[in-house]
Amino acid sequence: xxxxxxxxxxxxxxxxxxxxxxxxxxxxxxxxxxxxxxxxxxxxxxxxxxxxxxxxxxxxxxxxxxxxxxxxxxxxxxxxxxxxxxxxxxxxxxxxxxxxxxxxxxxxxxxxxxxxxxxxxxxxxxxxxxxxxxxxxxxxxxxxxxxxxxxxxxxxxxxxxxxxxxxxxxxxxxxxxxxxxxxxxxxxxxxxxxxxxxxxxxxxxxxxxxxxxxxxxxxxxxxxxxxxxxxxxxxxxxxxxxxxxxxxxxxxxxxxxxxxxxxxxxxxxxxxxxxxxxxxxxxxxxxxxxxxxxxxxxxx
Ligand SMILES: C[S@@+](CC[C@H](N)C(=O)[O-])C[C@H]1O[C@@H](n2cnc3c(N)ncnc32)[C@H](O)[C@@H]1O
Ligand SMILES: *[C@@H]1O[C@H](CO)[C@@H](O)[C@H](O)[C@H]1NC(C)=O
Ligand SMILES: *[C@@H]1O[C@H](CO)[C@@H](O)[C@H](O)[C@H]1NC(C)=O
Numbered sequence: 243x244x245x246x247x248x249x250x251x252x253x254x255x256x257x258x259x260x261x262x263x264x265x266x267x268x269x270x271x272x273x274x275x276x277x278x279x280x281x282x283x284x285x286x287x288x289x290x291x292x293x294x295x296x297x298x299x300x301x302x303x304x305x306x307x308x309x310x311x312x313x314x315x316x317x318x319x320x321x322x323x324x325x326x327x328x329x330x331x332x333x334x335x336x337x338x339x340x341x342x343x344x345x346x347x348x349x350x351x352x353x354x355x356x357x358x359x360x361x362x363x364x365x366x367x368x369x370x371x372x373x374x375x376x377x378x379x380x381x382x383x384x385x386x387x388x389x390x391x392x393x394x395x396x397x398x399x400x401x402x403x404x405x406x407x408x409x410x411x412x413x414x415x416x417x418x419x420x421x422x423x424x425x426x427x428x429x430x431x432x433x434x435x436x437x438x439x440x441x442x443x444x445x446x447x448x449x450x451x452x453x454x455x456x457x458x459x460x461x462x463x464x465x466x467x468x469x470x471x472x473x474x475x476x477x478x479x480x481x482x483x484x485x486x487x488x489x490x491x492x493x494x495x496x497x498x499x500x501x502x503x504x505x506x507x508x509x510x511x512x513x514x515x516x517x518x519x520x521x522x523x524x525x526x527x528x529x530x531x532x533x534x535x536x537x538x539x540x541x542x
Contacts, residue, residue: 308525310489315467317496320375323468324403324450330466331452338446341437349424349431353442356420357386359504364533368472369394372500374402378463378470380456380487381477381504382406385436385449391474392445405470406451407459408477410436456483460490471496475503479511484518492522495541506530506537 318326328334342350369391377395379388388406395402410433417425424431433453440449452459456477463469473491477483488501495501505511506519519537523530531538 310486310493314464314469314493317469318467320403323376323405326466326468327405327450327452330462336446337451338437338441341441342434346431346434349426350435350438351422353439354422354435355384355386355389355439357383359535360386361390362534362536364502364536364538365391366394367533368500368502368538369398369400369402372472372498373398373400374470374472374499375400376468376470377402377404377472377474378491378494379404379406379474379476380408380460380491381475382408382410382436382451383412384432385439387474387476388449389439389443389445392440392443392448395448396445402448404449405463405468406436406449407456408436408451408453409455410453456487457490460487460494463494464490469494469496469499471499473499473501475501476505479505479514481514481518484515485521488518488522492526492539492541497541499541500538501541502533502536502538504536506532507535 328336365387374395377391379391382388385406388404391402391404395404410430412420412423412430412432416423416430416432423435436451440446452462454462473495475484475487475491477487484503488503492501503515503519505515507516515537519530519539522528523539526542528539528542531540
């Protein structure tokens, strides 16, 4: 395209030449004109100079940090959420079937549920308020908060599906802290102990899971159109993990839904979770509310 401008400019210059411009002045003129036209054409084509939409950041920042752009599929009906996951993740077979396998059973405890702030009042407050059909939990560990939510929805007579996202690896020094969660040939039994806990409380019909990284699980839910009306964020607490999880999760929130997460107030999370939540709220024009240790954002 730029070459068209150059050709036009040189044509123009030869006209000027005939009108008695000296050669050096003419060439200088062509040069300036070509650059100017090239500059104009770049302005009209470069997408970064297009009008920014409402959720974009100040222009001085590198906007890639704010772009989580996969277009989600249209939301599927609530009743299909579990079915789609069984189909796409588990080859249409319930992962609870024939659980636990005989070779795994000796490594599990009947019940080993430990969490952090997993039964705070925020869970009951939001479940009563939203009456969610689908809850997405990002960061599940042994299932303490998921099981608490399953109990609450049962008590309230809600037909709620809880989708748990966790890679069920925990973190690298997990075995030294949780000695009773066994490791078998380098494989932590966290996933199986979580499943055992769900079986123990008889919540297999309510609790389904995606045993993958939050990034790939959330991207896939987005592509499948599996949305939630209540989303809890409690996976990686460093800034980049929290920022990525919140941005990806918010796209899966139904209108009128609520997204919330743990550790808004701890000192360490001032640099991680709180920074990410505050920045997300600012960029999207939302207001952060606090409930106990948790942050809460309502969809617009
Ligand atoms: C604080 S624990 C969750 C606790 C749980 N919500 C409760 O209340 O009991 C954080 C969990 O996030 C998971 N996690 C951290 N980063 C992750 C990632 N990038 N992808 C998947 N899971 C992740 C860890 O495996 C761990 O189980
Ligand atoms: C998936 O299910 C089909 C039908 O039940 C079965 O034939 C196939 O072996 C399964 N695939 C895997 C990887 O288990
Ligand atoms: C387990 O839960 C199902 C519904 O999910 C219910 O029908 C059944 O009675 C429960 N069983 C026990 C032992 O609580």
